[in-house]
Every structure is written in structure tokens, then in C-alpha cells.
Amino acid sequence: MKALQDVSEATKRSVLAILGGKFKPLIALGASVALGAAAGVGEEMLFRGVLQTKLSEAFGDYVALFASSVVFGLGHAVTPFYTILAFLASLFFGGLYMSSHNLAVPMVCHGLYDVGALMLAHYNVTQLDQKSQEELLGGL
Secondary structure (H helix, E strand, O other), X not given: OHHHHHHHHHHHHHHHHHHOOOOOHHXXXXXXXXHHHHHHHXXXXXXXXXXXXXXXXXXXXXXXXHHHHHHXXXXXXXXXXXXXXXXXXXXXXXHHHHHHOOOHHHHHHHHHHHHHHHHHHHHHHHOOOHHHHHHHHOOO
């Protein structure tokens, strides 16, 4: 599927630029945890703690969930397909927040997802040969 390949390539390009082309699991884990924590805490505070909460007060829970997820998806518009994936992830994180009434729940889930995704992408990009890595970086 071309759309999924575009998302994968964009992710690999970013991870290669940030973490490099050699597999360094401890450095990658440290960077992934830092980035995952920043995204998990920061994005969930903004999108669930502020936006979804304020919209819920004004329009109800389900309108707030949908609207905040649209904004979240648009904020992650790396590719059209990734926008959709981010929208769906936001529905999940927002649903966790709605059901738990605890902002820490989507924060932790979002952070853990990001750590896993970054580590997997780093591993995958380091399995590419030098020429493939250079071609990926040429897209920056």
C-alpha cells in the first residue's frame, strides 16, 4: 500500500536524521524515552487536558473527542495517510481519557507507543545498507 510506504519512509527519514544509521540501542532508547515522554505529556496535556476538556464543556464529550482528534490529526499531517492514523490514535487516547477521567492514562499510553515506534523505526533503518540510508536522507 503506497500510503503506508510513504508513512514508513517519512518515519525512517526522521529517525535516521535524529539517531543515525548505526544501531545503538541504549542511545536510541534514551532518545526514544525522552521524545516519547515529551510527546506523551505535552500533546496529551494540550489535546486532552485543554482542548478536549474545553470542547467537552461547551459541546459534549463526543463532539469534543471528534473535534480534538481532527485537530490532532491535522497537526501530524506528515502524509495524508499519517494524518488519518494520527486522528485514529487520538480517538483512542481521547477515549481513554473520557473513560478514565485521568490524564495520566493517555499520557502513558501515548508515550509508550512513541517509544516502541521510535525504537522499531531505528532498528529498521539501521538494517538498511549505506546507499539506501543515503537515499533516505536525500529526501530531506
